[in-house]
Amino acid sequence: MAQVGIVMGSDSDMPIMAKAADILEKLGISYEMTIISAHREPDVFFEYAKSAESKGFKVIIAGAGKAAHLPGMCAAIFPMPVIGIPMKTSDLGGVDSLYSIVQMPSGIPVATVAIGGGENAGILAAKILAVSDEALLQRLKDYTKELKESVQKKDARLQEVGYKNY
Numbered sequence: 001m002a003q004v005g006i007v008m009g010s011d012s013d014m015p016i017m018a019k020a021a022d023i024l025e026k027l028g029i030s031y032e033m034t035i036i037s038a039h040r041e042p043d044v045f046f047e048y049a050k051s052a053e054s055k056g057f058k059v060i061i062a063g064a065g066k067a068a069h070l071p072g073m074c075a076a077i078f079p080m081p082v083i084g085i086p087m088k089t090s091d092l093g094g095v096d097s098l099y100s101i102v103q104m105p106s107g108i109p110v111a112t113v114a115i116g117g118g119e120n121a122g123i124l125a126a127k128i129l130a131v132s133d134e135a136l137l138q139r140l141k142d143y144t145k146e147l148k149e150s151v152q153k154k155d156a157r158l159q160e161v162g163y164k165n166y
Helices: 011-026 042-051 069-077 095-102 118-130 134-161
Strands: 004-008 031-035 059-064 082-086
Touching (some): 004 011, 004 069, 011 031, 059 118, 082 118, 118 134
Parallel strands (some): 004 031, 059 082
């Protein structure tokens, strides 16, 4: 049974949503990924959001561009956390999506990451799940340690070869 639902309105969102899936896989978290257009197939969307809890989802990560209704509509129906990923659009660079996802009405919160922030959405979902999962919390701590070590290795190389040869 999947713990996280990953949903996007278009396959053009796949490169960003794949980053969420990649980090969930790295951390050993099960997920289900789906393409659903809230505007073009509202009946399919409503069934997805209504059935998410019974499927075992604890968190939904929803990516959307332009008017970006998908995350907010998920949050209106699904009783657990929803994380919105605003997609960069050609029209307004993703700011329209960001504003749409962030500006939810009272009682319908959506946690929102940066425009195109797929990896951070996956990490945030993991942190939400880690509240009640000690083993996952340790995997998150190990991941954070890996990030630190990566930066330290880069700095060591810079110090060794100098910025002109980096």
